[in-house]
Amino acid sequence: MRVLFLGSPGAGHLLPMIPLATAFRDRGHAIAFATLDGGEAITRLDIPHLPIQPGLDWRHELRRLGAERHPGLLARTVATNSADRAAFVPLAAQVNRAALPATIATVRAWRPDLVIYEYLYPAALIAAAELGIPAIQHELGFTRTAPLRELMLTELAHPTLTPGHTLEVAPRGMIPGPDYGHPLRPIPLDTPGDLPAPTGRPRIAVTLGTVPPKVDGLTRLDRVVTAAAAIDADFTLVMGRMDISELGPLPSNVQPTGWVPWHRLLETCAAAVHHGGSGTALAALAAGVPQLVLPDGSDRFITADAVQARGAGVKAVAEEVTPELLRRLLADPGWQAAAREVSAEIAAMPTPGEVIDTLLV
Template structure:
């Protein structure tokens, strides 16, 4: 079977799809990956043929921010509802318009049997419908981060009409296609779950498998010693002052602290570190998580689900986008704590992190969710069921 998989060129949108893509290839299917050029090197390293589709997410956000008359540097102080409104335009209009146009000739030439489109990549799903090709929608996390997707839906109907589609047909989660949901039911938004009525395409549970590009772990990570605390603010919205605050707080603990600065913060600029803290530009997160006693992070979908899959408690420092919803979901199941903007000081970080390291209840709650995730169908099982 010829399979085209498409996602937005961002780590949080692409990494969740790669285990499914790898499973499809291992099952003998011919897999092509559609994504903006910045991610082609990754796709090629994994052995997939890339095709260019869609714009760069930062450029799309820059365009919408500029049209709003706001300074992008104010993104952390802009009210969340305004950020979500702008994100709705990015994911419901700017990016899908470009992706649908780019994929039209690709689909005409390749004629895949199925298009697997990531939940934020609505343009690929629309292009598949225009071409009369079966679509599957692959989630990347909790869909009440679906506030963003719901805002995108406010715009995508107009684009669907321009493409000759009935807007009613593409309404709802996943443009009406079967939805491969990597979020365990206990964390998923109840309103999203309720949308899957008998008259619409199904929600298909799919185990979240943390993905990491192959890279060596610092040798000391797996060595005996004080508990390991892993700190990351992700790849999209990291703020240097928040990272510094977290480092200053965690450096007071009797723990080893591994910091992944990511692409938004230059690790070389994070200096004057406590002796127990080590900063790396990039680490293979999926390989780090099983060693961690605590994960301190921004609340991105991949890190949230990855920590839960490893049964690790979390301290969340949400800043924007779907991070607040993810943090609230972790709190609701008792698997971690949260410090909102304005609450996160070095003292508060140290106090809450110490509590999480010493309190067995959050770890037990995380373990319950880890077992739920482990019981979900694997990518190989879902590939065998759906790619027929």
């Protein structure tokens, strides 16, 4: 079988599909990823990459076409840092429209037997339908995407098109509404990086993700670092290549580091503080540690709400980050119990290989 994966060119949209892709490859199937500019980094993971339309930049085109066709929606998107998803996805649909002919041509040329895509790239679903190829939507987190997919497909003149299956990576009890997809255990990727040595004190992992913060700069991180100075615990800041020099000298119990395997770090931690990325939160849930979620836009508020509603942690704004809140993050028995419960739920979800064996092949 030949399986083609397609998605918008962002790490948070492509990397969650890698475990399923590698499970297909481990079973002898041919796989490839097709993306717009920016998705080439997938090749670092030894994954074949097909450029769909070189020169078409997702972010640039979204803003340009949004200003031309939906200026009101663009204004709402900018004002909320893309948290207004009903405003954002019609703009993403414009990029899909621009890339649709090239997407169809790419799919036709590679001749897959199955197309798997994520919801922000419904051009893949349209291409699969036009070419008579089965299509599966791979969810990324806690967002109910069916209404958003319909908004995008309406923009693309295919309002009734639906995938054959949907694969749901979030525990079912953490998504509002009825079940609608097939469960798929989220599997974190192993990435290079050395973990800090243990010190004998509790450790809290901290990250703001792969995209530099746009709304408040380092305000949230500054509040965490300031509060951390009063806590008898170690804080590991996973900041990648982000410049945090404006924070000034760090407390002795706060250690910045480059990229490290987030899920491996969490195995050594008592809690996590992060921006609300779906993969970041799912890894913390799988590790069974409570979370403090500090969302700033996109779908990260949805993630924060899901974590808090399940009782596995709390969401907050920068001004609410205090030593007292961090102490509670380390000690709250309710948050700890809920986090362990969700960890067990994730462990019981079918693996990518099991999904392939029982559902897809």
